[in-house]
Amino acid sequence: MTIAAIDEAVCNGCGICVKHCPIDVIRLDRERKKAVIAYREDCMLCGQCLDCPEDAVRLEPGWGRAYLLGWG
Amino acid sequence: MSSRPIRLLDLETLHTDVLVVGGGYAGCFAAVKAVEAGADVVMAVKGRAGRSGLTPWANSWFVFADTRGVSREDYVRQFVLSGEYLANMDFVDALIDESYQRYLEASAWGARTGREHYYQPGTVTRSIEVVDVGDAMRQKTVASGVRLLERVMITSLIRHDQRVVGAVGFHLESGRPYAVLAGATVLCSGPASFKPLGMSYACSSATADGDAMAYRAGAEISGKEFNDGHPARPANALAEAPTFEVPDHAAFVLGGGPPSASGPVAELDAARLGMRTMSAMGVHDGGLPIDPKYIFTPGSKAGGRDGEPPGPFAAAPGYSTPGMSNHKAEGVFPKDTYGASNVPGLWAAGDALSSMQNGAGYAGFGCSCAGSAVQGARAGRAAAEYAAGAAAPALPEGALREVAREMLDPLTRTRGYSPAWVTRLLQDTMFPYYVMYVKERRRMELALGQIAYLQEKYALELKAGDPHGLRVAHETRNMLLNAEMKLRAGLAREESRGTHYREDFPCRDDERFLCWIALAQGDGGMVTVKHDIPAEWRPDPALAYREKYPVEFPGEASCL
Ligand SMILES: Cc1cc2nc3c(=O)[nH]c(=O)nc-3n(C[C@H](O)[C@H](O)[C@H](O)COP(=O)(O)OP(=O)(O)OC[C@H]3O[C@@H](n4cnc5c(N)ncnc54)[C@H](O)[C@@H]3O)c2cc1C
Numbered sequence: 001m002t003i004a005a006i007d008e009a010v011c012n013g014c015g016i017c018v019k020h021c022p023i024d025v026i027r028l029d030r031e032r033k034k035a036v037i038a039y040r041e042d043c044m045l046c047g048q049c050l051d052c053p054e055d056a057v058r059l060e061p062g063w064g065r066a067y068l069l070g071w072g
Numbered sequence: 073m074s075s076r077p078i079r080l081l082d083l084e085t086l087h088t089d090v091l092v093v094g095g096g097y098a099g100c101f102a103a104v105k106a107v108e109a110g111a112d113v114v115m116a117v118k119g120r121a122g123r124s125g126l127t128p129w130a131n132s133w134f135v136f137a138d139t140r141g142v143s144r145e146d147y148v149r150q151f152v153l154s155g156e157y158l159a160n161m162d163f164v165d166a167l168i169d170e171s172y173q174r175y176l177e178a179s180a181w182g183a184r185t186g187r188e189h190y191y192q193p194g195t196v197t198r199s200i201e202v203v204d205v206g207d208a209m210r211q212k213t214v215a216s217g218v219r220l221l222e223r224v225m226i227t228s229l230i231r232h233d234q235r236v237v238g239a240v241g242f243h244l245e246s247g248r249p250y251a252v253l254a255g256a257t258v259l260c261s262g263p264a265s266f267k268p269l270g271m272s273y274a275c276s277s278a279t280a281d282g283d284a285m286a287y288r289a290g291a292e293i294s295g296k297e298f299n300d301g302h303p304a305r306p307a308n309a310l311a312e313a314p315t316f317e318v319p320d321h322a323a324f325v326l327g328g329g330p331p332s333a334s335g336p337v338a339e340l341d342a343a344r345l346g347m348r349t350m351s352a353m354g355v356h357d358g359g360l361p362i363d364p365k366y367i368f369t370p371g372s373k374a375g376g377r378d379g380e381p382p383g384p385f386a387a388a389p390g391y392s393t394p395g396m397s398n399h400k401a402e403g404v405f406p407k408d409t410y411g412a413s414n415v416p417g418l419w420a421a422g423d424a425l426s427s428m429q430n431g432a433g434y435a436g437f438g439c440s441c442a443g444s445a446v447q448g449a450r451a452g453r454a455a456a457e458y459a460a461g462a463a464a465p466a467l468p469e470g471a472l473r474e475v476a477r478e479m480l481d482p483l484t485r486t487r488g489y490s491p492a493w494v495t496r497l498l499q500d501t502m503f504p505y506y507v508m509y510v511k512e513r514r515r516m517e518l519a520l521g522q523i524a525y526l527q528e529k530y531a532l533e534l535k536a537g538d539p540h541g542l543r544v545a546h547e548t549r550n551m552l553l554n555a556e557m558k559l560r561a562g563l564a565r566e567e568s569r570g571t572h573y574r575e576d577f578p579c580r581d582d583e584r585f586l587c588w589i590a591l592a593q594g595d596g597g598m599v600t601v602k603h604d605i606p607a608e609w610r611p612d613p614a615l616a617y618r619e620k621y622p623v624e625f626p627g628e629a630s631c632l
Pocket residue numbers: 093094095096097098099116117118119120121122124125126127128129130131132133134224225226227241260261262263273274275277278279281282323324327399421422423424437438439440441442444
């Protein structure tokens with residue numbers, strides 16, 4: 001599981017999610033003024049990007065890396 | 073990753089009195105106190121100050137004030153017992169004496185207070201709930217005039233004339249390399265983990281960077297054999313279709329939400345917190361596999377408060393933070409109570425310092441963030457004082473460019489290995505419960521052989537396609553070093569104590585191991601160094617074993 005989607009229709013390009021992500025998963029497309037998920041595989045599901053003022057960020061199961069062998 | 077050639081930007085060099093690496097509780101207090109002591113300060117943070125590392129998730133703050141009759145002796149006894157005699161009592165005193173003052177300062181800076189008076193089950197120590205501390209500390213740091221380099225990852229310390237004179241790093245987005253030349257450097261870079269990612273505890277931005285840098289610069293690192301005890305849901309690997317439920321002792325349920333969540337914990341949006349816990353662990357269906365005979369709840373009443381149920385302490389296993397040591401155990405080995413390392417010019421504080429404030433087990437919630445604040449303030453002042461008397465570091469520009477070039481190497485390689493792949497191999501070596509949590513000599517040696525191979529073969533041949541990949545490459549290299557440290561320290565401690573459990577040595581061995589085990593660079597590689605616990609902090613040898621150690625390890629009867 002990781003961050004799943006950023007709704008571009010409502011994203012206002014404020015960049016809060018980019019600043020708040022401790023793992024550098026999200027980047028701002030400066031030309032289009034939209035946040036984009038750049039490194040989904042590194043997301044740790046901490047939820048700090050949910051501080052989005054437009055409620056554009058969605059986290060959900062189903063994405064991301066496969067099971068770690070060691071953890072079954 | 074893109075295959076476009078990377079345009080390397082020019083090195084930007086900054087000069088300052090004190091460089092603070094990291095912007096959590098420790099870093100913000102270090103920076104603010106260094107400014108108050110008259111220093112010019114630069115703070116470099118891998119993410120955003122107050123929003124990265126472990127800091128955004130802590131909200132219970134230890135205090136020794138208005139304790140409703142609980143004495144200082146009771147508090148001290150708690151640390152002695154849960155720390156199983158490895159607690160550094162000087163750092164315990166600092167926490168007891170200074171944490172309330174730091175709380176008042178954080179409040180004055182804008183942190184809000186939730187529940188004011190509560191005790192964690194099984195402990196005697198009082199906590200206060202703090203909310204929105206991260207953003208408040210960042211604001212105070214900026215207002216104090218600290219120059220902030222955010223989203224800048226520091227990768228190595230600069231050594232010159234036998235002392236540390238600053239560090240180099242790069243910006244995560246532009247890739248711009250930075251050198252910060254400083255009279256004194258304070259590592260507040262947090263603890264270690266092997267990036268469990270969404271597994272439950274948000275610790276994956278902590279990758280032992282500080283320990284790795286300090287070790288390479290000649291510092292001693294200790295506390296690596298212990299384990300953080302935050303539980304995920306242990307389940308039997310063999311169980312068929314186990315059901316998933318949110319455990320009421322899960323880290324998130326206890327720890328509360330990020331500072332952005334409104335109001336004290338009781339009023340937090342439970343669904344949102346629950347969602348994170350559920351989805352973080354639900355992917356495994358069965359949770360983390362472990363042989364059920366190792367799920368033990370010590371249930372000791374020692375140190376417990378009347379009328380409150382005893383909680384699991386000291387030996388409770390943790391699975392949500394693989395790679396992380398018991399809070400306040402791992403990090404730079406201190407030479408004094410201000411966090412000075414054995415290398416002149418280098419200090420550490422908080423989760424980057426092996427203060428051993430909590431010894432081999434965790435003394436109670438709130439000790440960790442309050443401890444980081446207390447230690448950060450102490451190190452910040454000491455570093456400022458040192459920098460005021462130290463000659464400004466002068467280094468030939470060419471030498472700096474050389475360190476920066478090395479840092480950028482993974483970007484310029486035409487061929488190399490994927491850091492994500494190497495990290496996966498590392499995780500698969502270290503994560504199984506029978507390597508890090510239930511330890512045994514042969515299994516650790518096998519893991520060490522694998523980690524050694526990964527280090528020799530891949531660590532210096534990692535390739536990055538962009539600055540984000542460069543970060544991941546450095547983190548991978550640092551985590552490999554941390555894995556080696558954990559295994560070597562685990563092998564060296566041939567006993568069980570607190571959160572370190574050896575199946576082949578299931579008893580405490582006071583004769584040989586009332587010591588801290590440090591790791592340092594020797595001629596032929598990593599060596600271990602024992603530092604004895606001062607006589608006055610050792611248990612009375614006349615006491616019976618069970619009186620000294622109320623918590624029982626599995627298999628203990630065989631060696632008693
Ligand atoms: C879910 C959770 C709940 C918790 N709850 C509590 C609690 O209720 N009470 C309590 O006392 N403790 C709690 N803790 C522990 C507590 O959060 C930590 O002990 C404390 O925040 C550590 O602070 P620190 O400043 O020492 O390190 P951190 O907060 O980890 O800060 C490290 C800083 O260094 C930066 N950094 C790291 N590497 C580099 C690098 N290479 N270059 C530049 N910067 C770097 C990071 O970005 C970060 O800013 C909790 C932890 C978690 C994860």
